[in-house]
Amino acid sequence: MRSRKRQRLWIACIGLLLLGAATALALNAFEDNLVFFHGPSDIAAGKVENGRLIRIGGLVQEGSVERIANTARVEFKITDGVAATPVSFEGILPDLFREGQGVVANGRLDANGLFTASEILAKHDENYMPPEVVEALKRSGQWKMGGDAASGPAASGPGGGNS
Amino acid sequence: MIAEIGHFALIAAFLLAGLQSTVPLYGAHKGDRGMMELARSTAVGQFVLVLLAFAALVNAFVTSDFSVLNVAQNSHSLKPMLYKISGTWGNHEGSLLLWALILSLFGAMVACFGRNLPPSLRARTLAIQGMIALGFLAFMLFTSNPFDRILAPPPDGAGLNPLLQDPGLAFHPPFLYFGYVGLSISFSFAVAALIEGKVDAAWARWVRPWTLAAWCGLTVGIGLGSWWAYYELGWGGFWFWDPVENASFMPWLAATALLHSAIVVEKRDALKSWTILLAIVAFSLSLLGTFLVRSGVLTSVHAFATDPERGVFILGLLGVAIGGSLTLFAIRAPKLQASGVFQPISREGALLLNNLFLSAAAATVLLGTLYPLFLDVLDAGKVSVGPPFFNATFGPLMAPVLTAMVIGPFLSWKRADLRHAMQKVWLGVAAGVGAIVLTLILSGVEGVLPAVGVGAAVWIIAGTLLELAERVKLFRVPLGETWRRARRTPRAAYGMTVAHLGVGLVVAGVLGATVFKTESIQSMKPGDAAIVAGYTFTLDRVERIQGPNYLAERGVFRISEGGKEIATVNAERRNYPVENEMTTEAGIHTTWVEDLYAVIGEGAPGGGWTTRLYHNPLVPWIWLGTIIMSLGGVISLTDRRLRIGAPTRRRAAVGGAAPAPAE
Secondary structure, rough: OHHHHHEEEEHHHHHHHHHHHHHHHHHHHHHHHHEEEEOOHHOOOOOOOOOOOOOEEEEEOOOOOOOOOOOEEEEEEOOOOOEEEEEEEEEOOOOOOOOOOOEEEEEOOOOOOEEEEEEEEEEOOOOOOOHHHHHHHHHOOOOOEEEEEEOOOOOOOOOOOOO | HHHHHHHHHHHHHHHHHHHHHHHHHHHHHHHHHHHHHHHHHHHHHHHHHHHHHHHHHHHHHOOOHHHHHHHHHHHHOOOHHHHHHHHOOOOOOHHHHHHHHHHHHHHHHHHHHHHHHOHHHHHHHHHHHHHHHHHHHHHHHHOOOOOEOOOOOOOOOOOOOOHHHHHHHHHHHHHHHHHHHHHHHHHHHHHHHHHHHHOOHHHHHHHHHHHHHHHHHHHHHHHHHHHHHHOOOOOOOOOOOHHHHHHHHHHHHHHHHHHHHHHHHHOOOOOHHHHHHHHHHHHHHHHHHHHHHHHHOOOOOOOOOOOHHHHHHHHHHHHHHHHHHHHHHHHHHHHHHOOOOOOOOOOOHHEEEHHHHHHHHHHHHHHHHHHHHHHOOOOOEEEEOOOOOHHHHHHHHHHHHHHHHHHHOOOOOOOOOOOHHHHHHHHHHHHHHHHHHHHHHHOOOOHHHHHHHHHHHEEEEEEEEHHHHHHHHOOOOHHHHHHHHHHHHOOOHHHHHHHHHHHHHHHHHHHHHOOOOOEEEEEEEOOEEEOOEEEEEEEEEEEEEEEEOOOOEEEEEEEEEEEEEEEEEEEEEEEEEOOOOEEEOEEEEEOEEEEEEEEEEOOOOOOEEEEEHHHHHHHHHHHHHHHHHHHHHHHHOOOHHHHHHOOOOOOOOOOOOOOOOOO
């Protein structure tokens, strides 16, 4: 019986230790790696720290998309109807990236207010609006209820997914 | 007419499931044989009925019967036949029907092959299985009937999301569901054992093959999904820690832990309540995954529809299943007395360590997946938890598992000598350390971690092979004796060796895909060349082509090395006019040791195309390793003692002269 109790004890000890380690790892990782979402108005109001990985969302401003000749760079503006954030991206845009449509981007803001995107996520469906874009439009007061709300299938993410 | 037959079959299956989940339970309680036997016939009957319903839906898709709403919304007459069939489960209602089909398939298999089970345990297991079926069939009939008709059928259907029109993804759901839903059997066995209040070696022996089969399916399913993401999304990566990926990965981690802890119950009669808890948790995570994916709280390719009613229904199911089973566990688990005692340094100890770390890893994945949802519900801001979080938590938690998985099989049961084990595995240690040093010297990659990763992969492969060599006493006894030992080694032991080798390959592939890849983004005109990791990619031409149900812009890349042309790959941007959607098809040349990967983007006004080129070393090993892992599971499933050894409820004599198998 005593050895069984001892066995229980060390199992419990290892378990608790592990739990502690996992919690410490998770909290530590949370601090550095949580990606906060901001709309263009938040950025215009200076609420966003430069140099930190953030996610922004809104609509691609009409007429703002400019492909830089002979490079893979694209520049455009993301707007929530009140403010607009200039974005620079190097790479292949998602298949359904279009002016006037909802878009979400991950990246960092520099001191000049230019957002360098490392990832652009757009939708895969005409009627779909990424929840982040809805949020940005709500924050800026430009969201009209009953529009093509956040319903419908298929947002494309980098992991458009495979469960 | 056929659709109506399908609908009626579903209703009949629902009623049968009601019988199956009540009468046998009462019969087992009263000791009434007839009532207990009802579980078997109802389980088989339920499977036949659900199969009929499924066949009816497949028929509707194949014949393009657009008077069925589901077909009209998700199919199109011009679609290739493969995608007409796979379209059956490429939507919410159809995928649920596949779920129910596999659920009832597992029930019927227990009814047919479980002849050696004690009647009361079999009756209770099937009754629990019946309850799960009852819940899901109700869900289907009340919120997601796949056989709903439309009064005015459209002339043609709306088509299937083109991203899903892909051979890899056509077979991804059946495998994945086989794993997801297969875990329901372990769950039912666990709950039945709690009702009986008896968990012993025989129980573990019955449960293990089902868990193993489910695990194999889950492994292949996740592998196929990852492969699809790799070549179809055109991001050059294989895993994105996307919530839907995590939804399948968490049950996998739990099932892997369960596989290993069930061995301890079988061989050593210890860790009983832990194993029961794992069986409950593994299936609960499957249900949670179904909820996350189906309710639409996550938006992705998988969230076929956002319908709050459905989400609430699954949440209710989740609450009843998890809450009920955990309550039962809390009441009954203290009664489960273990008889096997063991020291920290022992095979049990190593398996326990593996279990604790796998569970901790699953917990951090769960935290990272649900945290943004919690914040959103609490209205505390929108955040996303990206790959860096998972890499920072999951990686460190996996390192001890990868270390222990090699040493564990060298340890003896109950009490082992670590020094003795290390003497046997020193060659593996040397190989691992050698690999680390070599990588540090040869590769231009900065930092110690990639080298440690390479060392880990080498360590796993070398150590696992050493264990096999040790088992057959290779080169220490005459070859004839080695051959005799090799033939006597149980298949379960070979299964372990093969599966662990697969893990080593996956680790190597993951490293290749993350730290050793080379990527290049540029604008190219026909005739332009770009050099990636010593390979020259030349954009030969960009042409327009017409596919069966799409138009594509195809970039033809010629790849050469040292002036010698080695391959031509086609990267496409496809436009599906029916669905009005675009997809990307990466052009990939693989040598099984490295991948050359090309993606073409939109044309720019100056006549150039944005291209993204990758050199991905070792990446094919991820999928090769996945296949080998599940192959190991299949080999273990064919083990003699599962095939013939009619497990009976007495203490099985372990091993004989052969070393005790460690699967």
